[in-house]
Amino acid sequence: MQRLGTRPGWLRTAASFAMALGMVAAATTPALAATGGSFPAYSAAQVAALGGTLAPWQVQWLESGGASGVPSRAATAASAPAAPSGTTEVTTFTATGFQATDTESGSCWTGSIAAPRADAYRCTVGNAIHDPCFALAGNQQVACPSGDPADHQGTLITLTAALPTTSPAAPSPDHPWYFTLAGGGTCGAMTGTLVSPDHPFGCLIPATVSSAQQSLYCAAPAKSGDAYTAKCAALSKDRAPNGAPRLNADTTYTVAQMWL
Numbered sequence: 201m202q203r204l205g206t207r208p209g210w211l212r213t214a215a216s217f218a219m220a221l222g223m224v225a226a227a228t229t230p231a232l233a234a235t236g237g238s239f240p241a242y243s244a245a246q247v248a249a250l251g252g253t254l255a256p257w258q259v260q261w262l263e264s265g266g267a268s269g270v271p272s273r274a275a276t277a278a279s280a281p282a283a284p285s286g287t288t289e290v291t292t293f294t295a296t297g298f299q300a301t302d303t304e305s306g307s308c309w310t311g312s313i314a315a316p317r318a319d320a321y322r323c324t325v326g327n328a329i330h331d332p333c334f335a336l337a338g339n340q341q342v343a344c345p346s347g348d349p350a351d352h353q354g355t356l357i358t359l360t361a362a363l364p365t366t367s368p369a370a371p372s373p374d375h376p377w378y379f380t381l382a383g384g385g386t387c388g389a390m391t392g393t394l395v396s397p398d399h400p401f402g403c404l405i406p407a408t409v410s411s412a413q414q415s416l417y418c419a420a421p422a423k424s425g426d427a428y429t430a431k432c433a434a435l436s437k438d439r440a441p442n443g444a445p446r447l448n449a450d451t452t453y454t455v456a457q458m459w460l
Contacts, residue, residue: 286382288421288428289457291349292371295319295334298343300356307359308333308342311366314389315377315460318368322391323357330355331391332377339363348386349378349459371460379421379430381405382454387418387430395435395445403432417447421455428455 293315304325312320315332321342322331333342339362346354369375377389379401387403394400399417407413414434421428431450440446 286454287426288455290373290460291457292460293334293345293349295336295343297352298334298336298345298356299351299353300343301346301353302355304355304357305360306330306357307361308357308363310364312377313391315371316367316369316375317371317460318366320377321363321366325355325357329391330357333357335363373423373428373458373460374420376421376458376460378459379428380456381430382456385416385453387432396447399431399433399447401430418453419450421458424454428458429453430455 306323306325308321308323310322311318312322312332314320314322315334319335320332321335322329323333323342323344324330330344333344335342340359342357342359342363344355344357345352379387381387381403383405385403385405387401390400390402395417399419401418401420403416403418405414405416416432416434418430418432421430429452431452433447433450436446436448438446
């Protein structure tokens with residue numbers, strides 16, 4: 201099981217988390233009617249019933265209503281995104297000096313979806329998927345960051361099989377795997393089923409005096425002058441005619457820092 205820090209990290213694919221999102225996506229019309237067109241936050245008991253394979257940030261996401269875009273506390277106003285200004289700090293993550301908060305044995309079967317670069321992989325420890333994980337010197341271990349990449353810590357996996365061959369891609373601003381927002385908020389690449397292919401990042405926006413914590417889906421950052429910006433939206437209370445979930449209108453946020 202992935203153990204993440206107390207600060208929210210990027211969205212990893214865990215079987216039970218995907219199941220929870222699938223339960224929301226597959227909700228019936230009576231269920232919608234019972235909640236006034238929206239979904240309630242998961243209770244602690246409901247989260248516990250998912251099998252105990254969730255990371256702490258995933259529990260927080262579900263209990264805050266993140267899977268449905270409905271916060272557990274009514275927001276009186278949305279957090280105002282910062283206007284595009286200044287510059288975005290772009291950092292290439294390196295595994296050198298990585299600090300292990302957890303050591304496991306596992307394997308990697310393909311290149312990373314979150315960070316499509318030559319030294320990044322998608323790995324498993326039991327039923328838990330870690331993505332991205334970065335090869336250490338000698339290719340006998342991979343470092344899988346948890347929480348804020350600036351902390352340079354997380355799960356260290358000792359490999360039980362050789363690393364697979366990956367494409368020789370270099371880190372690129374077109375493919376960040378984690379970023380922070382200038383007005384506050386952390387965003388990570390989702391590598392499982394997406395509500396919207398155009399919004400492959402899950403973001404947590406901290407609570408303010410006027411609003412509750414928000415869970416958003418964001419597009420990949422795009423260059424805007426000297427900075428990068430990301431278009432983000434919450435899940436709508438209304439659904440598409442075919443019953444599929446859909447997003448509200450986008451709001452543009454300035455990106456403070458991106459990790460490649």
